[in-house]
Amino acid sequence: MGKMRSTREGYGEGLLLLGEKNNNLVVLDADTSCSTKTDIFARKFPHRFFNVGVAEQNLMGIAAGLSLTGKIAFASGYSIFVSGKAWDQIRNIICYCKLNVKIGATHAGITVGADGATHQALEDIALMRVIPNMNVVVPCDAVEARKAVFTIAEEIQGPVYLRLGRGAVPSITQESTPFIFGKALTLNEGKDVTIIACGIMVWESLKAVEELKEEGISVKLLNFHTIKPPDEEAIIQAAKQTRALVTAEEHQIIGGLGGMVSEIIAREMPVPLEMVGVKNSFGESGEASELMEKFGLTAKEIVKAVKRVLKKKKTILPL
Amino acid sequence: MENKELEKKATQIRRDIVLMLQESKSGHPGGSLSSTEIMVALYFSVLKHDPQKPNWIERDRFILSKGHSCPVQYACLARAGYFNREELFTLRKLNSRLQGHPGKDKKLPGIEVSSGSLGQGLSISVGNALGFKLDNKLQRVYCLMGDGELDEGQIWEAAMAGAHYRLNNLCAVVDNNGLQIDGCLKEVMNIEPLREKWNSFGWNTIEIDGHKMQEILNAFKAAQEEKNKPTVIIAHTIKGKGISFMENVAGWHGKAPSKEETDRALKELV
Numbered sequence: 001m002g003k004m005r006s007t008r009e010g011y012g013e014g015l016l017l018l019g020e021k022n023n024n025l026v027v028l029d030a031d032t033s034c035s036t037k038t039d040i041f042a043r044k045f046p047h048r049f050f051n052v053g054v055a056e057q058n059l060m061g062i063a064a065g066l067s068l069t070g071k072i073a074f075a076s077g078y079s080i081f082v083s084g085k086a087w088d089q090i091r092n093i094i095c096y097c098k099l100n101v102k103i104g105a106t107h108a109g110i111t112v113g114a115d116g117a118t119h120q121a122l123e124d125i126a127l128m129r130v131i132p133n134m135n136v137v138v139p140c141d142a143v144e145a146r147k148a149v150f151t152i153a154e155e156i157q158g159p160v161y162l163r164l165g166r167g168a169v170p171s172i173t174q175e176s177t178p179f180i181f182g183k184a185l186t187l188n189e190g191k192d193v194t195i196i197a198c199g200i201m202v203w204e205s206l207k208a209v210e211e212l213k214e215e216g217i218s219v220k221l222l223n224f225h226t227i228k229p230p231d232e233e234a235i236i237q238a239a240k241q242t243r244a245l246v247t248a249e250e251h252q253i254i255g256g257l258g259g260m261v262s263e264i265i266a267r268e269m270p271v272p273l274e275m276v277g278v279k280n281s282f283g284e285s286g287e288a289s290e291l292m293e294k295f296g297l298t299a300k301e302i303v304k305a306v307k308r309v310l311k312k313k314k315t316i317l318p319l
Numbered sequence: 320m321e322n323k324e325l326e327k328k329a330t331q332i333r334r335d336i337v338l339m340l341q342e343s344k345s346g347h348p349g350g351s352l353s354s355t356e357i358m359v360a361l362y363f364s365v366l367k368h369d370p371q372k373p374n375w376i377e378r379d380r381f382i383l384s385k386g387h388s389c390p391v392q393y394a395c396l397a398r399a400g401y402f403n404r405e406e407l408f409t410l411r412k413l414n415s416r417l418q419g420h421p422g423k424d425k426k427l428p429g430i431e432v433s434s435g436s437l438g439q440g441l442s443i444s445v446g447n448a449l450g451f452k453l454d455n456k457l458q459r460v461y462c463l464m465g466d467g468e469l470d471e472g473q474i475w476e477a478a479m480a481g482a483h484y485r486l487n488n489l490c491a492v493v494d495n496n497g498l499q500i501d502g503c504l505k506e507v508m509n510i511e512p513l514r515e516k517w518n519s520f521g522w523n524t525i526e527i528d529g530h531k532m533q534e535i536l537n538a539f540k541a542a543q544e545e546k547n548k549p550t551v552i553i554a555h556t557i558k559g560k561g562i563s564f565m566e567n568v569a570g571w572h573g574k575a576p577s578k579e580e581t582d583r584a585l586k587e588l589v
Contacts, residue, residue: 026450026453052476052480053480055476057442057472057473058445058477058480061439061442061477062442062443062477062480063446064442065442065447065449065450066446066449066453068431068432068443068447069453069456070450071453073446088439089439089473093436093439096433097423098424
């Protein structure tokens with residue numbers, strides 16, 4: 001395990017580096033620049049930074065307008081507010097017109113912690129991935145977040161929702177690890193079951209893999225950083241190879257990563273599936289780690305889910 | 320173009336609107352007819368644009384925030400030469416580039432951005448004007464809003480931002496026809512005092528009769544001369560203007576005329 005850093009820090013760092021390289025980059029925020037880490041960019045490039053105040057709908061509209069003049073516009077804010085309050089702006093303008101607006105949505109998930117349920121985005125992946133033309137990326141660590149900033153700016157023409165967290169998370173990927181948009185990253189090979197995870201749950205999954213290994217269960221682990229467009233091939237291949245899947249996300253199990261995987265396997269390769277995530281409930285105040293525990297977003301829960309799915313695999317799909 | 324010619328053009332455009340809507344059997348005549356002179360002034364006098372090169376990089380931008388009034392924009396674009404007038408009669412039909420509300424994805428020349436969800440055009444215009452400022456471009460951004468649309472909170476977020484960034488390259492127009500879908504603005508949701516509102520938000524505010532060509536042109540000229548602020552032109556208009564039985568009737572917000580009504584309208588539009 002490397003240094004503990006948040007994905008929002010990786011985001012801020014990425015914007016600064018990209019800003020040095022690309023004059024066309026503009027960054028916008030909705031009075032949250034110290035939290036989203038766009039303040040790093042703002043200090044270096046004040047004339048290319050626009051703080052529109054606490055106005056997420058206007059944030060998206062202005063970002064759209066800037067993109068119409070050829071800018072790459074990164075619009076930042078808390079994920080709950082940018083994805084929820086500005087959904088219509090994102091759908092009807094940014095996505096419908098396929099504008100080059102990237103949404104840097106920080107403070108996603110339950111790990112926002114003490115601020116409580118109003119500030120914990122647990123539905124944003126669902127809200128964003130359902131919109132045509134939208135792309136959704138959920139980095140697992142700061143290094144991946146920094147690379148994602150470059151990739152979505154330089155390789156993707158059109159809107160991207162980049163989901164970022166508040167709290168520090170362990171480094172999983174290295175500087176040398178490739179970040180390929182739309183391609184799942186295999187972190188571990190295994191034959192009994194595949195865990196498909198994103199964001200902070202990749203780390204929990206890694207711990208689960210180790211634990212299961214001691215019990216003689218061989219687990220394949222995919223870091224599924226691009227939720228949309230999904231790497232269908234990786235999912236289908238994993239389903240064929242291990243014939244049992246577990247998804248793990250810091251999000252409602254409805255409509256998120258688990259929903260996406262089930263849509264694909266139901267159509268292409270039906271195999272038993274278990275989903276680890278928030279189960280149709282709002283969050284609450286507490287320490288991030290306490291909340292992860294309370295809402296079942298832990299390695300322990302992933303291990304349990306693996307055992308459940310292996311049982312199903314045995315009864316439903318006798319080989 | 321002389322005022323007389325512009326006025327003649329407005330009548331042509333009104334005839335186009337009625338004919339298009341009769342053909343499409345649905346759509347929004349009221350707000351198209353109330354904003355006809357404003358739109359004609361923009362497309363045939365004010366805007367720096369080239370219908371032969373719709374993506375000309377140096378063009379001024381026009382953002383139609385009240386997307387439901389696209390019939391008037393489509394007619395102006397066709398008459399200006401962006402596309403063949405015949406195409407107007409595909410409005411709202413399957414596979415048409417003339418969507419019920421403008422869709423950028425359909426690539427109709429002259430459409431800068433999709434619209435239809437009210438309240439968004441001014442924010443987009445603010446962003447667009449900011450982008451021009453950032454690149455030291457002298458182009459201007461124009462935005463047409465409805466008065467009912469001013470109920471939307473986002474308009475006022477954008478109004479704040481436009482003044483904050485001192486966007487004197489931005490000129491918004493309110494088509495102040497006094498009616499929204501459910502009736503009079505005064506009864507549904509009072510937006511007055513409008514002039515004071517925009518003034519207090521830091522805008523250069525000009526009030527005009529939105530059907531008098533010279534007043535419209537003077538207002539756009541005054542907006543161009545403003546050095547520090549964005550300008551809003553509050554254009555007092557009549558919903559359904561030019562067709563006696565549509566004038567000031569809220570019911571004609573979103574209803575197409577029948578064949579018989581179209582004939583009556585065309586007789587008046589000469």
